[in-house]
């Protein structure tokens with residue numbers, strides 16, 4: 001009978017095993033270990049989300065630079081997805097403000113690598129491992145205008161607070177004109193149809209200047225986590 005040790009030591013053929021789920025579990029585990037190891041001494045930090053597509057010189061890009069710079073000047077590390085656009089802008093601001101600039105990159109088919117303003121970079125294969133780092137090592141989120149990726153990160157943060165999976169933390173949306181229609185839809189449709197509690201809107205705050213965003217995320221009132229719905233007494 002062939003023994004496990006023997007099979008392990010004898011294996012010379014194509015590495016089928018590394019494409020199996022148990023092997024993937026090891027890789028997933030290693031992403032958590034690497035992330036926790038790299039970030040556990042980061043100190044105070046804020047995660048900044050926003051479009052991968054904003055161009056240097058655009059208003060949204062400049063907004064990201066300003067946010068990163070102000071966070072850095074307040075002594076707070078900036079964590080982004082490490083990609084282009086508003087992520088790059090926030091990392092750039094962090095460097096220009098002499099702060100700590102963190103990029104949590106993700107393997108994508110159209111990957112461009114970490115932006116040049118990332119000082120502390122980690123690359124992830126798995127979105128869920130990377131998302132854990134955004135939440136675990138940040139005291140708040142600032143969300144710049146963005147698309148599906150940004151919305152995914154925003155709503156995940158809101159759900160984590162709403163369901164009390166994480167201690168409540170500030171989630172600040174920057175750009176009232178951009179976010180206004182979404183807030184109106186949440187109020188006029190989701191709240192009106194009973195899909196979310198009106199109180200859940202308190203999970204987010206919308207502001208128009210990087211200064212306000214940084215102030216709120218660092219010093220703003222953080223509400224107590226809501227119950228998940230309207231069923232419980234106020």
Ligand SMILES: C/C(=C\CNc1ncnc2c1ncn2[C@@H]1O[C@H](COP(=O)(O)O)[C@@H](O)[C@H]1O)CO
Nearest residue numbers: 049050051052053081083106146147148149150
């Ligand atoms: C689209 C392009 C490159 C994508 N590269 C990314 N690198 C790192 N992180 C990304 C990337 N794309 C999305 N993300 C994450 O989602 C948010 C931005 O997504 P959106 O759909 O652009 O709003 C961002 O916060 C990242 O965490 C080539 O231009």
